[in-house]
Amino acid sequence: MKIGIPKGLFxxxxxxxxxxxxxKLDCGVVTSPTNRKVLDSGVKLCADEACLPVKIYxxxxxxxxxxxxxxxIPRIVSIMKHEYTxxxxxxxxxxxxNSIKVTSRIIDTTVNLRGQHGDLFDFAMxxxxxxxxxxxxxxxxxxxxxxxxxxxxxxxxxxxxxxxxLKKDHDRNIPRPEKIAILGHPYVIYDSYINMDIxxxxxxxxxxxxxxxMIEDDIIRKYASKLPKRHFWTLGRENLGAGLSLxxxxxxxxxxxxxSFCCGIDSLMxxxxxxxxxxxxxxxxxxxxxxxxxxxxxxxxxxxAFLDMVRWREQNESNVSTHG
Amino acid sequence: xxxxxxHMGETYIALKGFFEDLGVDVVIPPECNKKTLQIGxxxxxxxxxxxxxxxxxxxVQSIENGADTIVITGSCGPCxxxxxxILEKEILRDMGYDVDMIVFDPPSEDIGRFISRIRxxxxxxxxxxxxxxxxxxxxxxxxxxxxxxxxxxIRPREIKKGEVRRIYGxxxxxxxxxxxxxxxxxxxxxxxxxxxDVRIDADRKVLKVGIIGEIYxxxxxxxxxxxEEKLGDMGVEVDRSMNVSEWIExxxxxxxxxxxxxxxxxxxxxxxxxxxxxxxxxxxxxNAVLYSRKGFDGxxxxxxxxxxxxxxxxxILPSVSRNEKIPIMTLVLDELTxxxxxxxxxxAFVDMLGIxxxxxxx
Numbered sequence: 209m210k211i212g213i214p215k216g217l218f219x220x221x222x223x224x225x226x227x228x229x230x231x232k233l234d235c236g237v238v239t240s241p242t243n244r245k246v247l248d249s250g251v252k253l254c255a256d257e258a259c260l261p262v263k264i265y266x267x268x269x270x271x272x273x274x275x276x277x278x279x280x281i282p283r284i285v286s287i288m289k290h291e292y293t294x295x296x297x298x299x300x301x302x303x304x305x306n307s308i309k310v311t312s313r314i315i316d317t318t319v320n321l322r323g324q325h326g327d328l329f330d331f332a333m334x335x336x337x338x339x340x341x342x343x344x345x346x347x348x349x350x351x352x353x354x355x356x357x358x359x360x361x362x363x364x365x366x367x368x369x370x371x372x373x374l375k376k377d378h379d380r381n382i383p384r385p386e387k388i389a390i391l392g393h394p395y396v397i398y399d400s401y402i403n404m405d406i407x408x409x410x411x412x413x414x415x416x417x418x419x420x421x422m423i424e425d426d427i428i429r430k431y432a433s434k435l436p437k438r439h440f441w442t443l444g445r446e447n448l449g450a451g452l453s454l455x456x457x458x459x460x461x462x463x464x465x466x467x468s469f470c471c472g473i474d475s476l477m478x479x480x481x482x483x484x485x486x487x488x489x490x491x492x493x494x495x496x497x498x499x500x501x502x503x504x505x506x507x508x509x510x511x512x513a514f515l516d517m518v519r520w521r522e523q524n525e526s527n528v529s530t531h532g
Numbered sequence: 533x534x535x536x537x538x539h540m541g542e543t544y545i546a547l548k549g550f551f552e553d554l555g556v557d558v559v560i561p562p563e564c565n566k567k568t569l570q571i572g573x574x575x576x577x578x579x580x581x582x583x584x585x586x587x588x589x590x591x592v593q594s595i596e597n598g599a600d601t602i603v604i605t606g607s608c609g610p611c612x613x614x615x616x617x618i619l620e621k622e623i624l625r626d627m628g629y630d631v632d633m634i635v636f637d638p639p640s641e642d643i644g645r646f647i648s649r650i651r652x653x654x655x656x657x658x659x660x661x662x663x664x665x666x667x668x669x670x671x672x673x674x675x676x677x678x679x680x681x682x683x684x685x686i687r688p689r690e691i692k693k694g695e696v697r698r699i700y701g702x703x704x705x706x707x708x709x710x711x712x713x714x715x716x717x718x719x720x721x722x723x724x725x726x727x728x729d730v731r732i733d734a735d736r737k738v739l740k741v742g743i744i745g746e747i748y749x750x751x752x753x754x755x756x757x758x759x760e761e762k763l764g765d766m767g768v769e770v771d772r773s774m775n776v777s778e779w780i781e782x783x784x785x786x787x788x789x790x791x792x793x794x795x796x797x798x799x800x801x802x803x804x805x806x807x808x809x810x811x812x813x814x815x816x817x818x819n820a821v822l823y824s825r826k827g828f829d830g831x832x833x834x835x836x837x838x839x840x841x842x843x844x845x846x847x848i849l850p851s852v853s854r855n856e857k858i859p860i861m862t863l864v865l866d867e868l869t870x871x872x873x874x875x876x877x878x879x880a881f882v883d884m885l886g887i888x889x890x891x892x893x894x
Contacts, residue, residue: 255847257838257864285807292610298809299844306804306851318807437618440609470579472840476615479577483622497579 209339210236212272212279212312216265217297220370220394225357226280229332232349233339240271242401251500253307260402260468260499261395262296262303269304278313278338282331286322291442294473361421368419369407370398383416388518389454390419391447391481392466393473396498403466404504406496406511410464413515418460420450427453435480444477451481455489462492462518464511469499492518533632534559535653536599538587541751542676543776547603549713550669554654554662559599561590564754568593573867575623582755582836582866583748584616588623595629603653605783606637610810611841638783668713670784673777675720680760682727684771687764688739689732697761699726736767739885742823744773744816745834746842749865751776756834756865757874766882771828773819774812797822804848811841817848824856830885831858832878837866859885 211230213219219239227237240246242264250267272279281304284297296303301316317335321328329350336346363373388410390397397403397419407417420428432439432449439445447465454460463485467474478495485493494514496507536559537547544560551558562568568589575592576585591602607614617635624631634653639646647659654662687696703723710719741763749755750772760770782794797818798808804821808814820831833849835842846862853860861881863874 255843257843257846283807292810295610295810295813295840296844298610298807299805299813299841299848302805303844303847306848435618437615438608440614470838472581472612472838475577475579475581475838476612476619479580480615480619480622483626487626 209234209278210238210276211315212238212240212276214265214268214272214279214281215239215242216261216268216399217300217395218282218284220398222357224360224374225353227353228356229336229349229353230280230339232352233336233345235339238272238276240268242268242399246271247401247500255303255307257470258296258303259471261393261399262300263500264399264402265300266304266307269310270308272312273308274311276312278315279310280315280335282335283316283318285318285320286442287319288442289321289323290438291322291440291445293442364421366422368417368422370394371400384414385459386415386522387418387457387460388415388515389450389460389463390417390466391451391463393443393447393468393471394421396466396468402468402498404502404507406464406466409508409511410515413512415461415515418454420446423450423453434484441473441477444473447474448477448481452484455485455491460491461522462494462514464514465493465495467495467497469497492521533557533601533653534599535601535603536561536591536594537603538583538590539564539752539754540748541753541776542680543673543751545676545707545716546669546672546776548711549672549716550665552712553665553668554657556654559594559597561594561597564590564752568754569867575627577619579838580619581612581839583613583752584620585867586752586755587616587620591620591624591631592627592629595624595631599631601632601634601653603634603636606635608637608641613811665713666784670777670780672713672716672720673775673780675717677775677777679720679724679727680772680775682724684760684764684769686727686730686732687761688767688769689734689736691731691733693765695730696727696764699723699730702726739768739829739882739889740771740827741768741882741885742771742773742819742828742831743834744819744823744831745812745845746816746836746839747774747779747812749834749836750774755836756863757869757871759832759834759863759878762875762878763882766879768882768885771823773823774815794818800825804852805844809841809844811839813841813845816842816845817852820849820852820858820860821856824852824858828858829889830881831860832881833860833862835862835864837864859888 213223213226230237246267247264249270250263253270254263254266269279281301283301284293286292301314304310305314315335315338317331319331332350333346336349340346360373363376367373390406410417428446428449431452432445434452435448451463454463465478467478482493482495485491496510534557535551539561548558548560564586568586571592572585572589576588604617606617617633621633634649636646636649650662683696683700690696703719706719710716743750743759763770794815797815800821801814801818804817805814816833823831833846835846849860849862
């Protein structure tokens with residue numbers, strides 16, 4: 209059985225797990241490269257008001273459609289207890305089914321770890337049973353998948369680059385001491401097509417990058433709990449916690465928040481973070497909003513201006529208090 | 533302590549009655565207007581949804597009139613509404629307003645906290661008194677919904693055009709002067725009597741259109757550019773899929789007692805959307821199916837720009853429209869919505885429904 213995994217959204221978080229899982233069950237795993245064609249067909253097929261990553265996801269489904277036996281579009285309701293992902297991911301299989309005539313089979317099993325009884329193995333069993341009847345093999349494949357995922361996350365923590373963490377060839381060179389933080393959802397900050405390779409651009413300017421996935425979970429949790437309400441968005445919590453924790457790091461010289469236009473989570477959580485940053489620190493902070501119309505030249509100009517500003521600030525400002 | 537709350541259609545009347553019965557000072561924000569929206573747009577995050585922006589405008593206008601405590605309801609995801617209270621407080625703080633914000637999460641989330649917050653704003657009034665006023669507030673909401681239904685039915689059938697609008701205008705002036713649930717009930721009752729006396733052409737053939745979508749845009753007339761009135765004047769009988777009293781029923785009573793009062797809607801939506809995805813997306817789909825079964829001529833979906841759950845609903849609705857054979861139009865609302873373009877779309881839709889109905893009969 210050939211299974212297509214659209215290269216978008218939670219691909220950038222769980223691809224190693226899914227890939228290993230299906231491969232261990234003797235399935236072929238296919239992905240399609242992100243390019244202009246995928247983007248265009250996504251924009252054409254998807255509801256107008258959806259965000260760029262969702263549109264690209266539609267494009268990928270369209271390009272895999274018919275070429276594989278099944279397309280894996282899990283309904284990811286929750287990946288953390290008491291929390292949700294985004295309403296659009298909750299209804300993603302329905303969005304796809306009603307926008308695209310999918311001829312391949314759709315695997316839309318549900319991941320829901322929100323309540324007391326949420327169990328990842330149930331999800332594995334349900335998904336695996338579509339491929340094989342052998343429960344033992346499914347268990348093993350999923351265990352291998354989790355192991356692979358764990359290893360991948362370790363590598364990602366070191367290098368902060370999705371592709372090299374995937375290929376296991378991340379450079380272990382000593383990182384440059386000065387860092388620029390890139391915040392945002394995994395499917396924005398690791399998709400080098402959407403974000404126009406921002407990480408490489410920053411590295412070329414002599415900084416190393418730091419992403420939320422490179423920060424320890426308990427630190428994120430600790431800082432995120434400063435919000436006076438229980439978090440219900442996992443992705444929002446991660447970015448807020450990461451952003452607030454970075455304010456204390458002296459080696460972080462600036463924060464760039466990558467957001468996609470009309471992202472509901474970012475519209476509130478990014479704003480909250482921005483207000484906290486402005487109020488309690490003098491960390492340089494920039495929000496870049498991406499959509500299908502974003503031109504690379506304008507994007508580069510803003511990035512260069514930001515990095516220039518960060519550099520001048522280091523060189524010319526003595527950081528000595530001016531009021532005595 | 534002077535309490536204020538954001539506008540959502542006529543909800544303010546029920547809340548006003550509730551608070552005044554308990555002896556709490558209330559400041560009602562001025563009816564939503566251009567200025568409200570301007571203030572909100574200026575100080576809110578750019579891509580936040582429209583209700584948040586209008587809320588901010590409401591608060592600022594109320595604070596200018598002396599309010600110092602804001603009361604709103606909350607939720608715990610996955611829709612953005614759950615974080616409104618927090619972010620709104622931050623926005624007001626950055627604007628230099630230091631106000632108290634009391635957020636009521638649904639009682640099913642944490643009943644203890646819910647009660648302690650009620651006690652806080654009501655100055656520790658005995659529980660039975662609070663419960664009694666709460667029930668009266670709910671009854672007012674119920675009466676208002678009833679009155680609205682009457683107006684929806686009369687407006688397209690009135691013989692002298694504009695009669696309902698005139699009566700409603702008078703009522704609005706009266707209700708402003710009414711204090712406490714007893715007076716409010718009386719004003720509503722008088723108004724209903726007046727509405728009953730409006731001369732109507734009962735045989736007139738009217739189109740029936742259901743309004744579905746996101747609750748705030750369905751209920752708040754300023755935001756939906758008075759769609760019910762506009763459609764009524766075009767000779768369309770409108771039905772609102774959601775109203776305040778039902779919202780109170782599901783969120784305050786049913787969920788607390790643990791039963792589902794929206795089973796019909798859920799069942800109707802089952803074929804299109806299996807899980808609830810937050811906001812009112814599932815209700816939107818379910819209501820669309822139910823309306824088509826009731827023989828409505830068309831449906832209009834309203835949503836604020838960038839509303840997450842309704843985007844999912846809007847991509848499912850074309851299938852509903854195809855399978856259930858009912859025309860559905862989606863109208864996205866935000867601060868840039870122009871009135872003439874909006875009217876044009878409504879007119880075109882209503883014309884289309886009329887033609888469709890005529891040809892069907894033949």
